[in-house]
Amino acid sequence: MNKKFLIFSIVLAMLYIALFFTGLKDSFALIYEKVVSGEYWRFFTYQFVHKDIEHLIKNIFSLILISIVLIEINSNFSTFPFVYFISGMLSILPVWIIIKFIALGASAAIYGSLSFIFFDVKKLNIKRYFIFLIILFITFLEFFTTYIASKDFYVSFFQFLSHSSSFIFGIFLFLLIDKIKYLKEKRKNYILRKNE
Numbered sequence: 001m002n003k004k005f006l007i008f009s010i011v012l013a014m015l016y017i018a019l020f021f022t023g024l025k026d027s028f029a030l031i032y033e034k035v036v037s038g039e040y041w042r043f044f045t046y047q048f049v050h051k052d053i054e055h056l057i058k059n060i061f062s063l064i065l066i067s068i069v070l071i072e073i074n075s076n077f078s079t080f081p082f083v084y085f086i087s088g089m090l091s092i093l094p095v096w097i098i099i100k101f102i103a104l105g106a107s108a109a110i111y112g113s114l115s116f117i118f119f120d121v122k123k124l125n126i127k128r129y130f131i132f133l134i135i136l137f138i139t140f141l142e143f144f145t146t147y148i149a150s151k152d153f154y155v156s157f158f159q160f161l162s163h164s165s166s167f168i169f170g171i172f173l174f175l176l177i178d179k180i181k182y183l184k185e186k187r188k189n190y191i192l193r194k195n196e
Contacts, residue, residue: 087112
């Protein structure tokens with residue numbers, strides 16, 4: 001059993017909690033005016049701060065749940081942190097550049113990391129479309145619950161777009177990493193055969 005997923009999640013959860021109680025939300029959030037003025041680190045740091053306690057708990061719970069599923073389906077940990085952080089940094093950009101909203105929270109990284117489950121279930125003979133439908137259902141459910149709680153369609157819709165683009169970005173990132181691994185292995189085998 002690969003417990004690295006759980007350790008990674010617990011360390012991130014402790015970091016999220018510590019940052020929540022230090023009040024650094026405004027210093028780390030992805031705010032258009034701040035980024036334009038040169039604070040580019042916000043593309044990375046926004047995923048570590050959360051709007052409120054409910055947002056924090058929801059993201060920590062989701063991250064730990066995903067980690068448990070990845071442990072159970074015996075996923076490979078080696079590329080997971082990379083996919084998690086790069087998804088968090090880059091997947092929100094298409095929506096954020098167009099709409100210019102204040103972004104914060106780990107949701108983009110979490111939805112991007114769902115691509116691991118999406119790809120790894122194949123080895124368990126579970127159909128990918130089934131996992132895709134579950135993720136789509138969760139995304140729509142979150143859209144409706146956010147809308148009911150906030151009564152703000154635009155906030156709910158932007159969140160839906162961000163989460164959807166994060167999952168899609170995670171899929172493309174996973175495919176890219178998989179292709180790079182394949183090409184490296186192919187090159188290694190070619191070199192080994194050539195040296196025989």
